[in-house]
Amino acid sequence: MQHESKNLANSHDTLLVFRLHEFLTGLTEAIPARNNDLDAQWNLKLAAHFTRPWSERRGIESIDRNAEVILVKVPLNLLSDVLAAKAIESKRDVISSEIEVSGSFVFAYQLVGHDWSIIVPDILSDLAVLYSTELAQLSKQLEQPVIRLIVSDTSCCISYELFEGGELVECFSGLEYDESPEDFDEHSIEAQRYILSPYPDDYPEAQQTAYFWSIRRQITAKEIGNIWDFTYQFLCDHDAFDPAIDCGNLLGEYFLSVAIAT
Numbered sequence: 001m002q003h004e005s006k007n008l009a010n011s012h013d014t015l016l017v018f019r020l021h022e023f024l025t026g027l028t029e030a031i032p033a034r035n036n037d038l039d040a041q042w043n044l045k046l047a048a049h050f051t052r053p054w055s056e057r058r059g060i061e062s063i064d065r066n067a068e069v070i071l072v073k074v075p076l077n078l079l080s081d082v083l084a085a086k087a088i089e090s091k092r093d094v095i096s097s098e099i100e101v102s103g104s105f106v107f108a109y110q111l112v113g114h115d116w117s118i119i120v121p122d123i124l125s126d127l128a129v130l131y132s133t134e135l136a137q138l139s140k141q142l143e144q145p146v147i148r149l150i151v152s153d154t155s156c157c158i159s160y161e162l163f164e165g166g167e168l169v170e171c172f173s174g175l176e177y178d179e180s181p182e183d184f185d186e187h188s189i190e191a192q193r194y195i196l197s198p199y200p201d202d203y204p205e206a207q208q209t210a211y212f213w214s215i216r217r218q219i220t221a222k223e224i225g226n227i228w229d230f231t232y233q234f235l236c237d238h239d240a241f242d243p244a245i246d247c248g249n250l251l252g253e254y255f256l257s258v259a260i261a262t
Contacts (some may be wrong), residue, residue: 004192054243055113059232060243066152069242070119070135071235073144076110079117082141083108086129102120106130107209107250116147116240122247132161132168149231149242158231172234174227178209189213197224 072079083106084090091099104127109119121130124256128134132148146163156176162169178195191213199206209229212219224230225230234240 007172039100045179053113053126054111057237057243058236058241060235060242060244061152063158063228064153065246066154067150067244067246069091069149069151070130071116071147071149071240071242072119072138073140073146073238073240074118074142076108076117078142079110079119081106081201083119083129084139107247109245111241111243114241116143118243118245120246120250122251132163135161136166136168138165145238147235147238147240150236151231152184153244158227160231160234169216172210172212172231174208174224176208176227176229178207192218194224196224196227198220207225 015262076206079191080090080092101122104122106119106121106129108117108119118219119130121127129138135146135148143165146162147157147199148161149159150160157174161171171189186224191211194210194212196208196210197204197206198208208222210221210227212224229258
């Protein structure tokens with residue numbers, strides 16, 4: 001079922017727009033101490049992974065979270081102009097400053113060395129700009145692809161939608177259980193269903209369910225392999241990166257208080 005578009009100019013939605021610079025290296029996760037019996041080579045490999053330059057990273061940084069991320073292949077200033085026109089208020093360059101928010105809002109940022117800008121909503125957002133119809137229109141307006149990524153370790157699922165030229169061109173939904181995803185009901189499309197054996201050597205009894213639809217390609221269950229790796233590779237193939245920098249990272253104590261209250 002499609003969402004109805006909402007006129008943001010008549011709502012209390014607030015748009016906050018800013019750019020992240022090289023200081024993001026300070027957000028690199030600390031590497032926990034390992035047991036003495038862990039091979040030293042593994043420690044070195046792990047250290048290299050978590051300290052690699054942000055500009056070189058592609059794919060998905062972490063699936064250990066519940067998040068919705070929108071990636072748009074345009075410079076941040078162009079995306080900011082379009083989003084600001086849809087909001088009653090926008091603010092830029094708000095890093096390390098105190099800001100006042102009212103109602104639902106989104107952050108937009110771009111990592112140095114990446115072609116894609118990123119939109120992340122607050123925990124309670126239900127903005128029209130996040131609806132599939134609006135994302136399709138955004139891809140047409142900017143003449144560049146738009147990707148919506150949803151990941152949930154709580155629900156054990158991951159999905160993406162790719163929009164180009166004002167239309168949906170590909171979508172995927174993967175689950176650790178057998179259930180029809182709402183994404184495809186929303187678009188009124190008939191997706192191919194796959195039953196996967198993601199860990200044939202270690203856990204041969206394990207199964208995943210995947211749904212895939214595309215106007216450009218056909219794939220097999222073997223090509224999907226694992227729902228998490230397949231989505232990761234999709235972003236890599238598009239030279240895109242989800243850094244797992246969500247509202248929780250950007251709002252700190254405010255985000256935690258809202259999350260606890262809800």
